[in-house]
Amino acid sequence: LTFDQIAPDGSQPAKARELHLIERPDGMPTPSQFNVVERELPPLEHGQILIRNRFLSIDPAMRPPLSNGLTPLNSPIMSLAIGEIVASRNTRFPVGQKVVHREGLRDLALSDGTHVDIVSVEDEPLHWHLGALGFTGFTAYAGLFDVARIKPGETVFVSAAAGAVGSVAAQIARLTGCRVIGSAGSADKCAWLRDKARLDQVVNYNEQPLRKSLKEAAPSGIDVYFDNVGGSHLDATLPRMRMHGRVAICGMISAYNNKGALSEGVTTLATMMYNRITMRAFIWQDHVTIWPQFLQAMRQWLANGDLVTEETIYHGLEKAPDALIALLSGKNLGKMLIQLD
Numbered sequence: 001l002t003f004d005q006i007a008p009d010g011s012q013p014a015k016a017r018e019l020h021l022i023e024r025p026d027g028m029p030t031p032s033q034f035n036v037v038e039r040e041l042p043p044l045e046h047g048q049i050l051i052r053n054r055f056l057s058i059d060p061a062m063r064p065p066l067s068n069g070l071t072p073l074n075s076p077i078m079s080l081a082i083g084e085i086v087a088s089r090n091t092r093f094p095v096g097q098k099v100v101h102r103e104g105l106r107d108l109a110l111s112d113g114t115h116v117d118i119v120s121v122e123d124e125p126l127h128w129h130l131g132a133l134g135f136t137g138f139t140a141y142a143g144l145f146d147v148a149r150i151k152p153g154e155t156v157f158v159s160a161a162a163g164a165v166g167s168v169a170a171q172i173a174r175l176t177g178c179r180v181i182g183s184a185g186s187a188d189k190c191a192w193l194r195d196k197a198r199l200d201q202v203v204n205y206n207e208q209p210l211r212k213s214l215k216e217a218a219p220s221g222i223d224v225y226f227d228n229v230g231g232s233h234l235d236a237t238l239p240r241m242r243m244h245g246r247v248a249i250c251g252m253i254s255a256y257n258n259k260g261a262l263s264e265g266v267t268t269l270a271t272m273m274y275n276r277i278t279m280r281a282f283i284w285q286d287h288v289t290i291w292p293q294f295l296q297a298m299r300q301w302l303a304n305g306d307l308v309t310e311e312t313i314y315h316g317l318e319k320a321p322d323a324l325i326a327l328l329s330g331k332n333l334g335k336m337l338i339q340l341d
């Protein structure tokens with residue numbers, strides 16, 4: 001049965017392919033710890049929908065649950081995905097409707113509509129709704145405005161600035177009138193940040209110690225640190241924070257391959273006291289009341305070419321482990337995605 005032959009009322013069974021975890025990683029995952037499994041989906045019951053996934057989001061946050069037990073063995077790995085309804089017995093979700101949902105790493109998803117969000121796609125590429133126009137861009141927006149409360153004229157430092165969230169955060173800060181410093185781990189990424197994202201200063205943390213680079217890039221200090229990395233990045237940045245500085249903890253990717261996701265030691269916390277620094281961690285889901293204003297602003301920035309987005313796209317479900325490993329190894333520029341044809 002091809003996707004086009006699926007009955008719109010879901011009256012026949014359909015075959016789905018899913019990605020399973022078959023062995024828990026210790027450190028960097030390896031492709032042999034994952035497996036693609038085929039499974040027959042039953043005909044739809046009243047209220048159910050069948051979603052054909054087009055793009056799957058590959059995220060750092062997928063890594064800790066592979067080791068801590070939250071992702072069960074021999075069952076599908078979850079992630080966010082965007083697709084379209086191909087069969088429906090639910091009047092809220094007509095066939096053809098584009099949706100974002102959490103049933104992730106599979107080609108066909110059977111759902112009762114819980115945690116399925118309708119997206120209105122205009123002229124933009126579909127996958128932007130997992131990237132700059134989706135939860136990725138929203139994470140950057142919420143972290144800067146709701147958590148760090150950036151103001152024009154402030155100096156903002158963003159780590160993993162050439163990544164999905166970081167690249168959007170750095171550009172939003174620039175568009176708000178901040179002076180923006182971004183860090184990345186390679187010369188290519190730094191060139192992109194300078195030339196395409198138009199940051200004020202870029203530092204390659206593999207070239208010289210971050211603490212030294214930040215001293216040069218921000219001689220009078222940093223007002224806001226948007227932290228995607230944690231560990232040694234946080235340790236190096238705290239002493240550069242200005243009086244009443246704010247640190248928005250978005251993520252701690254440097255720790256995710258470690259047992260218990262324990263980071264390298266952060267030894268510079270005393271500077272928080274001397275400089276009255278506020279550190280606040282956040283999760284984007286807690287800020288969704290500002291989603292409408294985010295969407296309006298982001299559509300405008302993208303349409304005007306004020307904000308550029310980049311993606312690294314792998315093709316096919318079986319490539320998802322490679323994509324996750326590449327993400328954790330810093331091989332992506334912008335949003336890491338799997339495209340399903």
Ligand SMILES: NC(=O)c1ccc[n+]([C@@H]2O[C@H](COP(=O)([O-])OP(=O)(O)OC[C@H]3O[C@@H](n4cnc5c(N)ncnc54)[C@H](OP(=O)(O)O)[C@@H]3O)[C@@H](O)[C@H]2O)c1
Pocket residue numbers: 058059060061136139160161162163164165166183184185186189228229249250251252253254255282283284285327328329330331332333334335336
């Ligand atoms: N709070 C929330 O609601 C929320 C939502 C989404 C994402 N996040 C977090 O935001 C962060 C970025 O996520 P993303 O999806 O945008 O990923 P991403 O930045 O596109 O990709 C990860 C990047 O992190 C860097 N990296 C990887 N390992 C590193 C290490 N050991 N030390 C330093 N840098 C390392 C790499 O860039 P370099 O080559 O430059 O090192 C890599 O390209 C993650 O920590 C994630 O958990 C939080």
